[in-house]
Amino acid sequence: MITIAPVRKQVTVGAGQQRAFELFTNEMSRWWPATHSTLKSPLKQYVVEPRVGGRWYAVAEDGSTGQTGYVIEWQPPQRLVLAWQLSADWQFDPELVTEVEVRFIAESAGSTRVELEHRNLQRMGERAAQIRGMVDAPGGWTAILEAFKKCAAA
Amino acid sequence: MAYQTAFLALADPTRRQVFEQLRHGPKPVGVIAAQMPVSRPAVSQHLAVLKKAGLVADRPEGTRRVYYIDPHGLASIRIWLDQFWGDALTAFKSEVEKEGLDQ
Numbered sequence: 001m002i003t004i005a006p007v008r009k010q011v012t013v014g015a016g017q018q019r020a021f022e023l024f025t026n027e028m029s030r031w032w033p034a035t036h037s038t039l040k041s042p043l044k045q046y047v048v049e050p051r052v053g054g055r056w057y058a059v060a061e062d063g064s065t066g067q068t069g070y071v072i073e074w075q076p077p078q079r080l081v082l083a084w085q086l087s088a089d090w091q092f093d094p095e096l097v098t099e100v101e102v103r104f105i106a107e108s109a110g111s112t113r114v115e116l117e118h119r120n121l122q123r124m125g126e127r128a129a130q131i132r133g134m135v136d137a138p139g140g141w142t143a144i145l146e147a148f149k150k151c152a153a154a
Numbered sequence: 155m156a157y158q159t160a161f162l163a164l165a166d167p168t169r170r171q172v173f174e175q176l177r178h179g180p181k182p183v184g185v186i187a188a189q190m191p192v193s194r195p196a197v198s199q200h201l202a203v204l205k206k207a208g209l210v211a212d213r214p215e216g217t218r219r220v221y222y223i224d225p226h227g228l229a230s231i232r233i234w235l236d237q238f239w240g241d242a243l244t245a246f247k248s249e250v251e252k253e254g255l256d257q
Contacts, residue, residue, distance in 0.1 A: 005232075007232065007235050007236045007239055009236075009239045009240055009243050010243070011243040011244070011246065011247050012247075013246065013247050013250040013251070014250055014251055014254050015250045015253070015254070019250075020250065023246070023249065023250060023253070024246060030249050031242070031245045031246045031248070031249035032242065032245070033238070033241050033242055033245055040167060090164060090170065091174065114243065114246070116239055116243060118235055118239060121231075121232055121235070124231060
């Protein structure tokens with residue numbers, strides 16, 4: 001089984017663990033890069049419903065919505081796992097689940113380290129191959145992943 | 155950078171529709187254009203941009219060319235996500251700091 005290296009990022013912010021978790025989830029619209037929306041109209045709100053199974057979705061100014069995924073794990077204020085269900089071509093795909101785990105580590109009363117990991121990225125390739133019916137084709141799935149892995153490592 | 159070309163290529167909604175059409179299998183320009191409200195030369199131009207970004211590839215089939223999603227282009231998705239989460243966390247940090255100043 002070939003896997004694609006997860007994307008890992010971290011940042012230390014000047015807020016307590018509780019507040020950092022709150023701002024990250026309940027107030028996502030305040031910081032989410034507005035240019036990165038799959039909606040046609042400007043982004044108005046980005047919602048993470050605060051419970052396991054809760055939806056993660058964007059609301060545009062024209063009222064249209066676009067789902068990004070759902071909450072897999074909800075452990076305020078330490079940890080959060082979100083399902084990112086946008087395919088390699090930026091469409092919501094309910095059959096696709098990649099995981100975004102966010103950990104909030106208290107460094108002091110007013111400082112929190114936020115560690116983010118976006119993993120199972122190979123599923124985007126698997127799903128793309130599946131959609132194109134290429135999974136079992138010669139030079140299909142394995143070749144795709146090998147190429148993907150090579151480029152991703154470059 | 156590959157992620158930039160890929161991201162810019164897919165930022166255009168019409169171009170994304172062209173790309174989307176190829177999800178269901180390889181297609182010649184004429185077939186793609188027939189499903190779109192834009193002209194065939196416009197579709198050809200979008201395909202040229204997608205090809206340059208490494209997102210689609212083409213091959214001759216009889217007298218015409220068919221286009222298909224280039225699996226190698228998926229690499230740019232990981233690179234793009236890496237950049238994206240970097241930007242997102244930076245924005246998150248500035249929002250936290252802005253709040254700190256307000257208090």
